[in-house]
Amino acid sequence: MKKIILLAGVLILMCSGIFAQGYQIGDTVTDFRLKNVDDTFVSLGDYKDAKGFIVVFTCNHCPYAQAYQERLVALDSKYKEKGYPVIAINPNSPVIYPADSFDEMKKRHKEAGFTFPYLFDDGQKVYPIFGATKTPHAFVLERTSKGNVVRYIGAIDDNYEDASAVKKTYIADAVDALLAGQPVAVTTTKAIGCGIK
Numbered sequence: 001m002k003k004i005i006l007l008a009g010v011l012i013l014m015c016s017g018i019f020a021q022g023y024q025i026g027d028t029v030t031d032f033r034l035k036n037v038d039d040t041f042v043s044l045g046d047y048k049d050a051k052g053f054i055v056v057f058t059c060n061h062c063p064y065a066q067a068y069q070e071r072l073v074a075l076d077s078k079y080k081e082k083g084y085p086v087i088a089i090n091p092n093s094p095v096i097y098p099a100d101s102f103d104e105m106k107k108r109h110k111e112a113g114f115t116f117p118y119l120f121d122d123g124q125k126v127y128p129i130f131g132a133t134k135t136p137h138a139f140v141l142e143r144t145s146k147g148n149v150v151r152y153i154g155a156i157d158d159n160y161e162d163a164s165a166v167k168k169t170y171i172a173d174a175v176d177a178l179l180a181g182q183p184v185a186v187t188t189t190k191a192i193g194c195g196i197k
Contacts, residue, residue, distance in 0.1 A: 022131015023139070025187045028147040032126045034089065034119035035102070037109040042087070042117045044141075044148055051083030052142040052178060054171055056156070057121075057132040059092045060108045061099040062194035065135045067160045069112045072136075075156075075171060076116045084140075084175045086116040091127035092135070096197040127196060134193035140174045140184070151178060154189030 023029060033043040044053060054075055058065040076086035094101035102120050109118045121127055130139060131153075140152035152174035157166045174184045 022129060023150045023153070024131075025150055025153065027150050029139075029141055029150060030129065031148075032129075034121060034126065036117045036119055037102075037106045042119055044087070047085065049083065050085060050143055052140065052151075052175070053148065054079065054084055054086045054175065055089065055130070055139040055141060056086060056136050057089050057091050057127055057130070057134070057138075057196070058136045059090045059097070059100045059194070060104050061092075061097055062135045064160050064193035068136050068156055069114075071156060071163055073113060073115055078172070079175050080115070082175075082179060084179075087119065088114065088116055089119045089121050089126060090135075091121040091124060091132060092197045093124060100197070132191075133196060134191040135196060136193050137191040137196075138171055140171060140178070142178050151184045152187055154191050158189075160192055 029044070031044045033041050036042045044050075047053070056072060058068070058072070072086055072088065079085070090100055090105055092100040098104070105118055105120060108114075130137075132139075136156060138152070138154060138156050139150060141148040142151045152170065154170060156171050158168040158170070159166045168186075170186060170189055173186065177184045
């Protein structure tokens with residue numbers, strides 16, 4: 001009897017979408033509206049002139065996320081004017097990790113010199129739709145006639161420990177290809193980072 005109840009519970013969870021994989025390459029993203037550290041609300045639709053987006057799920061406390069802070073600022077500096085701004089989203093629960101609270105996000109945004117929105121996924125509703133599992137976990141979106149389409153999912157580059165030793169710049173390569181009207185050569189990589197809390 002216990003096995004039947006357990007099996008029924010697993011089936012209910014699967015049917016409810018708990019095990020959903022999130023977006024895949026070629027999927028069109030549903031817009032979101034999340035609170036930014038400046039207390040305004042931000043959605044992709046606010047960026048009328050954008051050609052696409054670099055959406056990165058990140059946080060305050062994770063050492064992997066911290067290692068990429070300067071690189072995210074550099075990506076935003078390089079690509080925002082070309083139509084691909086960085087949008088950072090903190091998916092973590094502040095109950096589990098108080099260091100990732102909204103007030104702490106405001107401090108981190110200022111201390112790290114972020115030049116991009118740093119949004120709070122209040123209630124953790126957006127990250128499961130994307131299928132993000134790590135901080136950081138990156139998604140490159142291209143704005144098309146049918147909406148914002150996923151063109152790349154995964155890591156920012158191939159070396160979180162040492163920016164000077166990076167050999168493969170996955171996000172930059174994807175955005176450069178899209179700007180040149182070319183297909184993205186590497187569309188998925190494994191995101192390296194802390195599990196979302």
